[in-house]
Amino acid sequence: MDSILEMRGITKTFPGVKALQNVNLTVRKGEIHAICGENGAGKSTLMKVLSGVYPAGSYEGDIVYEGQVRHFRGIHDSERLGIIIIHQELALAPQLSIAENLFLGNEIARNGVIDWFQTHRRARELMAKVGLKESPSTLITDIGVGKQQLVEIAKALAKEVKLLILDEPTASLNERDSQALLDLLLELKGHGITAIMISHKLNEISRIADSITILRDGSTVETIEASAGAIDENRIIRGMVGREMNDRYPHRTPAIGEVIFEVKDWRVHHPVHPERLVVKGVNLHVRRGEVVGIAGLMGAGRTEFAMSVFGRAYGRRISGEVLMDGRPVDVSTIPKAIEAGIAYVTEDRKQLGLILNEDIRFNVPLAGLDKISERGVIDRHAEVTLAKRFRERLKIRSAGITHQTVNLSGGNQQKVVLSKWLHADPKILILDEPTRGIDVGAKYEIYTIIHQLADSGRGVIVISSEMPELLGITDRIYVMNEGRFVGEFPAAEASQERIMAAIMRREDA
Structure with a gap:
């Protein structure tokens, strides 16, 4: 089977951090290719390089798509060639309708005026392809997360997707919606659409992936072909973490x-x-x-x-x-x-658990500022000492306590949230x-x-x-x-x- 995509020697560096180091990836036409790795392994960074979020010139290496070396200056360049990325945080406008979201930035218009009849007709066609039975006029805020994922995929179909990238597509879905989404990906594969799926759920990867590429610490570990037989989850885990994990849950005598x-x-x-x-x-x-x-x-x-x-x-x-x-x-x-x-660690750490544009030092004391302040004035030395203590205690992987939380992996963000509430001593x-x-x-x-x-x-x-x-x-x-x-x-x-x-x-x- 011919390849639709090759990423050769991709290296991406941020200030003080090498996020990707000589990564290679080959994706064949019409396959579902899974990418696995620990949080911070470079999976999302690699897909942002591919889709043009990180434009040509900001990384080293080559992207070969449909046989030609490509230099995407932005996401619109990659979308024009049929590369569509659906991020973990869905990019939908909640107070707009399904139809409006499907064609947002890609409106069906004549002489600058939106053709609502054609918009709704085309929306119904796309919604039928992904199994949505709602009215195109239904607001996004009135449907569940599972159906919102389907709207995102329908939106990709509206842009004539050839290579669909999904970043943790089932992370927020229940079992039923997850299975429906996986079934849809297999159906799209049957229509010739290639997919790259980032996921931590090894049972889902085992079910639908044709190939699996494992990343660790910004480098390619190996690519496993599902055609070689049943996928060994322990092999994937070993590649991801660099060690054996004989038990996924720690032993404890309560x-x-x-x-x-x-x-x-x-x-x-x-x-x-x-x-x-x-x-x-x-x-x-x-x-x-x-x-x-x-x-x-x-x-x-x-x-x-x-x-x-x-x-x-x-x-x-x-x-x-x-x-x-x-x-x-x-x-x-x-x-x-x-x-x-009482302390409560929210399920939505990005929106409700952290102030993402602030660093670890700022976030850790938030639930107990009174413990490091006097007469309303924060003791900066105590703040630094506290952040360092929890960074070490919870093994938060970062360049230091001044590392912005938005740039931490999901697992390390969660450790910062836990630190915040442990500081409150609940x-x-x-x-x-x-x-x-x-x-x-x-x-x-x-x-x-x-x-x-x-x-x-x-x-x-x-x-x-x-x-x-x-x-x-x-x-x-x-x-x-x-x-x-x-x-x-x-x-x-x-x-x-x-x-x-x-x-x-x-x-x-």
């Missing part, structure tokens, strides 16, 4: 004590539609030294429950009781929740999708930190859509569906089948 945290009859109404009950009489308890998981499908109410407990950051007409060490505590505002000993730490978009090696490090927190006598609540993760790191699991807890299992007695059975029983009820 020392669980008395109940430290309780939530009783917790009810939360929707912030915009207050007549709608989102969290319906939830009861939860966590013991000292215990890691408790909350499983459930996307939309089950897990994040809404966690945010409402954390200073009523979500919802209206909230009722119920929160107890710490057997005594009621006031969690009516975020400062009061922090004072009570009794209960709620972690919402703590390893989303993080590679297998960094996940292991996050799991180790979670266990260390529990072993220090804290209680930890982990919300995760990855059931193997919950089974691997928790001591007890609640199952949530439609705003209620519908099951509770000791982790040793739980299984993916039992968790799904609890969810399905409730759906059928």
Whole structure:
């Protein structure tokens, strides 16, 4: 099969950091080519070089596309030749319709006036190709993340895509939407569209990839052909992290004590539609030294429950009781929740967890500025000492504490968020999708930190859509569906089948 793309000797340097070192990549026409590597391995940087986000002249090496050396000065140059990149953070305008988003910057117009009839007709054709049944007039904000991914792919089809690049396309999707997206990629492959997929989910890569290129520390390790037989996940992991990982979850012998945290009859109404009950009489308890998981499908109410407990950051007409060490505590505002000993690590670290244009030193103290200040004035020496301590303790890989967080890998960004909340010294730490978009090696490090927190006598609540993760790191699991807890299992007695059975029983009820 002829190649559609060759990247030869690509080297990309940022001030003080060599992000890519002599990377080589060959992609054949009509294949799905996966790129794997730890956070910071250079995967996204390589794709930004390819798509022209980093223009010709800012890197060394050659891009050969459809048999010719190309010098893309910007993303419009690559798009004109059918190279379309869909980033992990979707580039959709939420208050515009699906049709408007599909042709944004690529409008169907006559004499400068948009032809809405043709726009909607063409939108319906493209939406049908990706399995979207909504009206073209539907606002992006009114559809879920899974369907938004489909809109992005339809948008690529509108630009007559030949080479589709997807950066962590299923990171924010539930199991059902992930499978639908993978099925669509296989269908597009059948129509001759080539795809490059960056993903940390090895089971998905094993299912759809024809070839897999592994990057480590900005260099090419190897390319594996799926045609050679079943893909060995351990081989991929070994290539990514440079060592054997015989167990993906750290071993731990828990020392669980008395109940430290309780939530009783917790009810939360929707912030915009207050007549709608989102969290319906939830009861939860966590013991000292215990890691408790909350499983459930996307939309089950897990994040809404966690945010409402954390200073009523979500919802209206909230009722119920929160107890710490057997005594009621006031969690009516975020400062009061922090004072009570509760910390919440958001699932959206980029938008809500970090100030990305600031450095590590600035972000780490944010949840406990009072601890390093006097009369409202920050002690800069204490700030530096604190940042250095957490950088070393959590093994944050960076050039130093003045490294901007926007330039850190996902795993290291998550460690900065954890540092911020550990500095607040909470009794209960709620972690919402703590390893989303993080590679297998960094996940292991996050799991180790979670266990260390529990072993220090804290209680930890982990919300995760990855059931193997919950089974691997928790001591007890609640199952949530439609705003209620519908099951509770000791982790040793739980299984993916039992968790799904609890969810399905409730759906059928």
